[in-house]
Amino acid sequence: VFEDIKAAPADVIFALTASYAADTYDKKVNLGVGAYRTEEGKPWVLPVVKKADHILVDDNNLDHEYLPILGQKAFREASAKLILGANSKALAEGRVGAAQCISGTGAVYTGAHFLSKHYPIKGAACYISKPTWANHRAIFEGVGIPVLEYPYWDPATKGLDLKGMLGAMQSAANGSIFLLHPCAHNPTGVDPTPDQWRQIADVMEAKGHFTFFDCAYQGFASGSLDKDAYSVRYFVERGFELFVAQSFSKNFGLYSERAGNLTVVAKTPEIKNRIESQIAKAQRAVISNPPAYGSRIVSTVLTNEKLYKEWEQNLSTMANRIIHMRKALFDELTRLQTPGKWNHIVDQIGMFSFTGLTTPQVKVLKEKYHVYLTDNGRISMAGLNSKNVKYFAQAVDYVVRN
Ligand code: PMP
Numbered sequence: 071v072f073e074d075i076k077a078a079p080a081d082v083i084f085a086l087t088a089s090y091a092a093d094t095y096d097k098k099v100n101l102g103v104g105a106y107r108t109e110e111g112k113p114w115v116l117p118v119v120k121k122a123d124h125i126l127v128d129d130n131n132l133d134h135e136y137l138p139i140l141g142q143k144a145f146r147e148a149s150a151k152l153i154l155g156a157n158s159k160a161l162a163e164g165r166v167g168a169a170q171c172i173s174g175t176g177a178v179y180t181g182a183h184f185l186s187k188h189y190p191i192k193g194a195a196c197y198i199s200k201p202t203w204a205n206h207r208a209i210f211e212g213v214g215i216p217v218l219e220y221p222y223w224d225p226a227t228k229g230l231d232l233k234g235m236l237g238a239m240q241s242a243a244n245g246s247i248f249l250l251h252p253c254a255h256n257p258t259g260v261d262p263t264p265d266q267w268r269q270i271a272d273v274m275e276a277k278g279h280f281t282f283f284d285c286a287y288q289g290f291a292s293g294s295l296d297k298d299a300y301s302v303r304y305f306v307e308r309g310f311e312l313f314v315a316q317s318f319s320k321n322f323g324l325y326s327e328r329a330g331n332l333t334v335v336a337k338t339p340e341i342k343n344r345i346e347s348q349i350a351k352a353q354r355a356v357i358s359n360p361p362a363y364g365s366r367i368v369s370t371v372l373t374n375e376k377l378y379k380e381w382e383q384n385l386s387t388m389a390n391r392i393i394h395m396r397k398a399l400f401d402e403l404t405r406l407q408t409p410g411k412w413n414h415i416v417d418q419i420g421m422f423s424f425t426g427l428t429t430p431q432v433k434v435l436k437e438k439y440h441v442y443l444t445d446n447g448r449i450s451m452a453g454l455n456s457k458n459v460k461y462f463a464q465a466v467d468y469v470v471r472n
Contacts (some may be wrong), residue, residue: 082204082444090442098440099458101449104256104421105325106290106388109455116323116384118377122370132366137359139350141170141331145365148372149331153285153299153314160306164339167346169353170360173330174286174317179209180332181282181313183356184349185247186213189280196247196282197238199223201446203256206249206284215247223258228414228426230260232269239273247280252314253298254287254420257448261291261419267301271308281305281312289321291420293389295382311337318368320421321385327364388452395454396423402463408470423449431469439465 086102108114126132140146146168151161160166171177182196196210199222210217220242221234239248250270255261262270274281283302289295302314318329332349336342353359371377396416403412415423427435427447435441441462443449454462 086442086444089436093440093442095440097458097461099442099453099462101441101443101453101462104320104450104452106320106323106421106452107455109391109457111453111455111458114323114388116381118371118380118384119322119324119367121377121380122367125370126363126366134362137170137362137365139354139359140168140346141360142362142365142369144373145329145369146170146331148369149316150333152295152372153288153302153316153333154306154335155296155299155303158303158306160335165336165342167334167336167342167349169332169334169346169349170365171315171330171332171353172357172360173319173328173364174284174315175205175209175330176328176357176360177315177317177330177332178206178282178284179213180349180353181315181334182210182213182215183352184345185280185282185313186215187352188345188348189247191245194243194246194280196249197242198249199235199251199255201257202249202251203284203286210249218242218246220248222255223260223424225426228260228411228424229417230262230266232262232266236269236273239270239277239279242277242279245278245280247282248274249282249284250301252283252285252288252301254291254422256286256420257422257444257446258424259418259420259422260414260424262301264300264304267304271305271310274305274310275308281310283312283314285314286317287320287420288316289382289385290389293386293393295385306335311335318364322364322368322371322381324364324367327367328361329364329368392421392451395451395459398456398459399423399451399454399463402460403466406463406467408463408467410470421450421452423451425449425466427466427469434469434472435465438468441465 090100150168171180195216195218197220198206200219207217220238221231224231288298291298314333316331319325371381400415425447429445
């Protein structure tokens with residue numbers, strides 16, 4: 071039957087991890103995958119997650135029954151409150167819906183799938199930032215929504231191309247869908263300032279565009295849950311109806327547990343109910359109901375004041391170590407007088423830094439130095455630590471000079 075099937079290309083990031091794992095060189099460095107690592111280069115089970123784990127193990131009322139189709143109620147409510155803020159007017163007005171999804175990826179998919187069926191402007195395109203997380207294109211194209219790009223990264227300033235971004239929003243057909251990263255933009259680490267968000271919102275509003283936020287790093291970027299949610303809350307305050315995909319992979323270190331949520335801010339409670347019913351109908355046919363474990367960990371922490379505070383401390387530990395590594399890398403490149411300006415390393419935020427290294431330079435890093443990163447020059451800051459940052463800086467210095 072399948073004689074003519076063509077092989078699909080391997081996923082770039084996961085292929086990179088496999089090459090790293092197969093490399094026997096003792097100084098090898100993995101800056102590919104977007105997962106937090108400790109100073110020792112190890113995965114970190116958050117102490118607060120361990121505590122929640124014990125609470126769940128000891129809870130005799132828990133069983134392995136199916137969750138409802140839209141997931142665990144406490145998790146959905148706590149997730150929406152986390153991103154919108156406890157004082158959100160939209161929450162008080164009862165027009166916020168939520169669906170527990172298969173982590174951030176599933177939440178983006180669920181929102182995209184809903185839009186492919188129910189967005190009132192037929193044939194509307196989804197604009198994604200150039201560059202963006204590769205899965206955005208795959209997900210939206212996968213549900214049949216045409217994908218276009220808006221400028222985001224300015225190679226000259228190694229910062230935000232605000233003019234290009236606003237220009238694309240202006241010239242897009244009215245009522246287009248725009249996928250925005252609320253914080254810790256992947257892959258660039260470049261976020262708009264509050265004033266730039268205001269300008270973005272002005273155009274989004276004037277053009278009647280639909281906002282789809284993909285929030286994979288709340289609390290992980292700055293260490294402050296409120297600060298990282300600024301853009302979403304600002305848009306909601308201004309009256310936008312919008313979707314927010316939330317991932318708990320990074321901020322809880324729950325990568326494999328696939329805990330995510332799609333928060334829906336609708337115009338009225340009644341419209342919210344209808345949207346939720348359609349999402350439930352679609353979800354039933356894809357996953358039937360979401361997995362319980364990760365969402366129980368998250369809701370246990372989010373609904374317990376003491377654990378919540380502890381979680382904030384764990385978030386600060388991760389965010390601060392990354393910020394510290396940015397400084398260490400910057401200092402080392404400055405000390406080596408590596409040609410070029412490197413201040414973007416410290417200006418960027420979150421898991422990633424878009425170094426500006428070229429694909430040929432990345433190749434040399436890999437072949438000569440056993441340093442693994444994506445061809446676009448993106449490095450996962452979490453892969454750096456005080457033991458390998460000097461080695462990495464020397465490698466960068468070499469490829470820049472040669
Ligand atoms: N969106 C963005 C922008 C991301 O960087 C990621 C993680 N790499 C995700 C969504 C989803 O991740 P997950 O499905 O593991 O929650």
